[in-house]
Amino acid sequence: MMTDEMGPGRMGTEQMRERVLSYLYGMLSPAEEEAFRGDLAQDANLAQILAQEQSFQQQLPLGSEPALPDDALAQSRMRLRAALRQELIPGTRQTPMWRDRFSDFIHSLIPRLVWASGGVALVVCGIIVGRTVLLPAPPAAGVASQLVDVHVEDFDRSTGRVHLQLSSLVTSRLEGDLADTEIQLALATALRDGMGPGPRLQAVELLGLETSSASVRQVLSHALLHDQNPGVRVAAAEALSSLTHHDAVRQALYSALLEDENPGVRVAAIEGLRSLRDPDTRRVLERTSFAEFNDYIRNEASRTLQGWDPTTQL
Amino acid sequence: MDEAERDLIRRAQGGDGWAFEQLVCPYDRPVLAMARDMVGDLADAQDVYQEALLAAYRGLRKFRMDSSFSTWLYRITVNHALRFRHRRQRRHDIEEAGGADAADQPSVATDADLLKQELQRQLDHALEDLSRQERSAFVLCHRQGLRIDAAADIMECSSGAVKSYLFRARDKVKKTLAPYLEHE
Numbered sequence: 047m048m049t050d051e052m053g054p055g056r057m058g059t060e061q062m063r064e065r066v067l068s069y070l071y072g073m074l075s076p077a078e079e080e081a082f083r084g085d086l087a088q089d090a091n092l093a094q095i096l097a098q099e100q101s102f103q104q105q106l107p108l109g110s111e112p113a114l115p116d117d118a119l120a121q122s123r124m125r126l127r128a129a130l131r132q133e134l135i136p137g138t139r140q141t142p143m144w145r146d147r148f149s150d151f152i153h154s155l156i157p158r159l160v161w162a163s164g165g166v167a168l169v170v171c172g173i174i175v176g177r178t179v180l181l182p183a184p185p186a187a188g189v190a191s192q193l194v195d196v197h198v199e200d201f202d203r204s205t206g207r208v209h210l211q212l213s214s215l216v217t218s219r220l221e222g223d224l225a226d227t228e229i230q231l232a233l234a235t236a237l238r239d240g241m242g243p244g245p246r247l248q249a250v251e252l253l254g255l256e257t258s259s260a261s262v263r264q265v266l267s268h269a270l271l272h273d274q275n276p277g278v279r280v281a282a283a284e285a286l287s288s289l290t291h292h293d294a295v296r297q298a299l300y301s302a303l304l305e306d307e308n309p310g311v312r313v314a315a316i317e318g319l320r321s322l323r324d325p326d327t328r329r330v331l332e333r334t335s336f337a338e339f340n341d342y343i344r345n346e347a348s349r350t351l352q353g354w355d356p357t358t359q360l
Numbered sequence: 361m362d363e364a365e366r367d368l369i370r371r372a373q374g375g376d377g378w379a380f381e382q383l384v385c386p387y388d389r390p391v392l393a394m395a396r397d398m399v400g401d402l403a404d405a406q407d408v409y410q411e412a413l414l415a416a417y418r419g420l421r422k423f424r425m426d427s428s429f430s431t432w433l434y435r436i437t438v439n440h441a442l443r444f445r446h447r448r449q450r451r452h453d454i455e456e457a458g459g460a461d462a463a464d465q466p467s468v469a470t471d472a473d474l475l476k477q478e479l480q481r482q483l484d485h486a487l488e489d490l491s492r493q494e495r496s497a498f499v500l501c502h503r504q505g506l507r508i509d510a511a512a513d514i515m516e517c518s519s520g521a522v523k524s525y526l527f528r529a530r531d532k533v534k535k536t537l538a539p540y541l542e543h544e
Contacts, residue, residue: 064527067526067527067530068523071501071502071508071523071526072507073508073523102530102534105479105537106479106483106502106533106537114389114392114393114396114402115402118392118402118406119388119389119392121406122388122392122406122409122410123381123388125406125410126381126388126409126410126413126414127377127381129410129414130377130380130381130414130417131377333378333381333382336382336385337381337382337385
């Protein structure tokens with residue numbers, strides 16, 4: 047009985063529904079589509095099924111994938127870029143996870159041991175001396191490695207004289223020119239990750255004023271590529287932008303432009319590279335003009351290239 | 361496939377990472393979107409994106425250029441997303457067996473945005489209940505708006521099969537979302 051009542055009618059409905067869905071998903075040929083529209087005008091059931099299916103389609107339209115957050119795609123691209131770089135370095139591919147963790151553990155242990163032993167030594171000294179000591183002489187490298195804070199007390203732009211307050215378990219002051227190795231060493235020490243972003247920013251800004259030594263350029267490049275704080279990285283990029291005649295500085299700026307996750311740092315890097323005309327810079331700018339996610343930076347790269355060669359298309 | 365794309369493929373096959381980036385640039389947004397729809401979570405989708413594109417880079421030497429690069433790339437993405445879901449499900453099963461409470465917090469839709477979020481959440485749940493093929497067909501054809509034949513190439517099956525998976529998936533999704541959709 048049920049078969050008699052439902053069989054042919056149900057089949058008809060199912061077939062109609064399949065036809066409707068084929069229509070909605072663009073699966074019909076032009077001729078079939080025309081025939082479908084013709085039937086639609088005459089068949090109320092077909093029109094009703096279409097209305098029902100269209101209702102679903104309106105709630106959840108075709109291509110209804112919600113828009114991706116731009117920063118998620120940019121972040122994914124950066125991660126891919128870094129991973130591709132790793133792929134290209136022989137021997138780095140697919141390092142076992144336990145080895146990474148063990149290596150991280152050992153690396154994290156070493157500075158702690160150094161700090162602990164230094165701390166014990168200084169506590170002993172502190173007990174003996176029993177008061178805060180004003181160091182008359184510049185700190186030796188060993189002392190600098192124990193610093194927990196570096197504060198710029200005063201800086202005279204006209205003379206280049208700087209007064210630093212150095213804190214470990216004892217507090218000391220250091221005065222000298224920016225060109226002095228001890229001053230540079232103390233400022234470089236301030237860039238160590240354990241210190242706050244304030245001292246690190248001050249250190250980068252001061253080191254950026256005296257960049258004649260390769261070690262300062264190296265410290266600034268390191269800050270550009272590895273400092274956690276984007277403001278410090280921007281300051282490092284700006285400090286390095288007048289030093290692009292050094293190959294290592296250019297390489298650091300290329301890396302920052304191509305890989306830094308912060309657009310401000312990338313802008314500072316492109317500003318630094320803008321005046322160059324060499325093939326490597328051109329290659330990096332071409333890459334940026336194509337693959338950079340940020341519109342402004344991409345356009346700046348294109349504009350810079352166009353300034354070099356009017357035939358370059360924006 | 362145009363000559364510029366072939367050139368990029370050849371260079372990337374030779375190990376040029378930059379060429380690979382340029383090659384995937386026009387397709388990586390759909391890759392991430394597809395991954396998100398397949399795994400239902402953006403952070404997980406970013407992992408799938410990473411896995412899939414690195415797998416594509418490593419496997420590019422095997423790409424013969426006799427099919428579309430995008431189809432090949434999307435196929436890798438879909439397969440990685442399905443594998444990711446499988447791994448995640450296994451982890452989830454183990455956690456549940458260990459007594460972890462993974463119950464979702466009920467949410468109250470108080471305005472249109474919340475309702476939309478709730479609909480998305482329910483859609484993710486609905487997709488969970490689909491078979492691998494149904495989910496792939498629904499994500500590719502309905503969510504990404506690909507044509508049936510393109511989806512068939514990616515899923516490596518016939519257009520008729522994709523159509524069947526898609527319609528079944530649509531029915532199931534419709535049933536799950538019925539309380540959240542406006543009445544017809």
